[in-house]
Amino acid sequence: MTQLLSVKDLKVNFKTNLGEVQALQGVSFDLVMGEVTAVVGESGCGKSVTALSIMKLLPTPPGCIVSGQVIFDGQDLLLKNEKEMRKIRGGSIAMIFQETNTSLNPTLKVGTQIMEVLQNHSELPASEKKQRALEVISMAGLPDPEMVYKQYPHQLSGGMKQRAMIAMALAGGPRLLIADEPTTALDVTIQAQILELLQELKQNLGTSLLLITHDLGIAAGIASRVMVMYAGKIVESGTAGDIFHDPGHPYTRGLLDSIPRPGQRQKLSPIPGRPPDLINPPQGCAFWPRCGQAMLICRELPPQATNLAGSHQVCCWLTHRYAFNNY
Numbered sequence: 001m002t003q004l005l006s007v008k009d010l011k012v013n014f015k016t017n018l019g020e021v022q023a024l025q026g027v028s029f030d031l032v033m034g035e036v037t038a039v040v041g042e043s044g045c046g047k048s049v050t051a052l053s054i055m056k057l058l059p060t061p062p063g064c065i066v067s068g069q070v071i072f073d074g075q076d077l078l079l080k081n082e083k084e085m086r087k088i089r090g091g092s093i094a095m096i097f098q099e100t101n102t103s104l105n106p107t108l109k110v111g112t113q114i115m116e117v118l119q120n121h122s123e124l125p126a127s128e129k130k131q132r133a134l135e136v137i138s139m140a141g142l143p144d145p146e147m148v149y150k151q152y153p154h155q156l157s158g159g160m161k162q163r164a165m166i167a168m169a170l171a172g173g174p175r176l177l178i179a180d181e182p183t184t185a186l187d188v189t190i191q192a193q194i195l196e197l198l199q200e201l202k203q204n205l206g207t208s209l210l211l212i213t214h215d216l217g218i219a220a221g222i223a224s225r226v227m228v229m230y231a232g233k234i235v236e237s238g239t240a241g242d243i244f245h246d247p248g249h250p251y252t253r254g255l256l257d258s259i260p261r262p263g264q265r266q267k268l269s270p271i272p273g274r275p276p277d278l279i280n281p282p283q284g285c286a287f288w289p290r291c292g293q294a295m296l297i298c299r300e301l302p303p304q305a306t307n308l309a310g311s312h313q314v315c316c317w318l319t320h321r322y323a324f325n326n327y
Ligand SMILES: Nc1ncnc2c1ncn2[C@@H]1O[C@H](COP(=O)(O)OP(=O)(O)OP(=O)(O)O)[C@@H](O)[C@H]1O
Pocket: 014, 015, 016, 021, 023, 041, 042, 043, 044, 045, 046, 047, 048, 049, 050, 059, 062, 063, 214, 278
């Protein structure tokens, strides 16, 4: 397993009128080459801020990377200047968003936009660039690449726009594709087609995918590794099997119990309460006010990460106690 990207102890704050939001409070993880890793968690837990920090696309101010490292190709992206980052963005790391308007310029034809990416990120001779643009349009599953090349984004349906955005991302030959809720705005059938496309790209091109989603069903369908975020921290991570069949954190179990699952007979039970205010996060475990199993220590000390079997890691005092007692 070759490591592609390593995020180390990333801390991000946002200055607001009400105080400083501690959006990321020491996020660390590794991405492996050719794998799909999903980041899941409720709204506001820090999924998008993690992705934007990797790309150095955080709005600063109000955002501020307080500390941490994002190591890619042996170099810390957080130390790179804007010119260096522009070479990486859209090149070896590309990002696609829920909102196609964030990436697609409505005033330019799809082909022109893909050619721009190729001008900036491809070594191909000029004579071969158009052919490459048609190839990536076709790889993104769009019919009639010649026609799409000449169309404006508004002439495409929602699913096709998403595919055009993926084509643009592919043009730079990314080794890492970050997809932030790429299918949330689409209906279910189109959603499934786009996810299938992302799977194919991973298999055929070996591109790693960091998929941000609030939808556990999507994560279960496509990811081989899953990270569960809560209140600016990763509270559990492991293989999809670990997270979906042997969840260790009460929050992960709560998330799973709150979505319908095939063959499930018992009633859905949403997690009570709401995520904490990140301006004044709780002193101990951020989940304790909503946790039915909270102990005294949970209110007082942030839990340490405990390694379970393989790469399964849980940040919960219950697991810590269990693992500790079994030594
Ligand atoms: N521009 C901003 N100004 C102030 N706070 C912000 C800003 N952007 C994000 N935050 C805060 O950072 C925290 C993490 O936000 P983030 O967008 O990463 O959450 P998320 O998990 O991606 O949620 P969603 O699924 O709703 O996008 C939230 O508490 C949010 O309020």
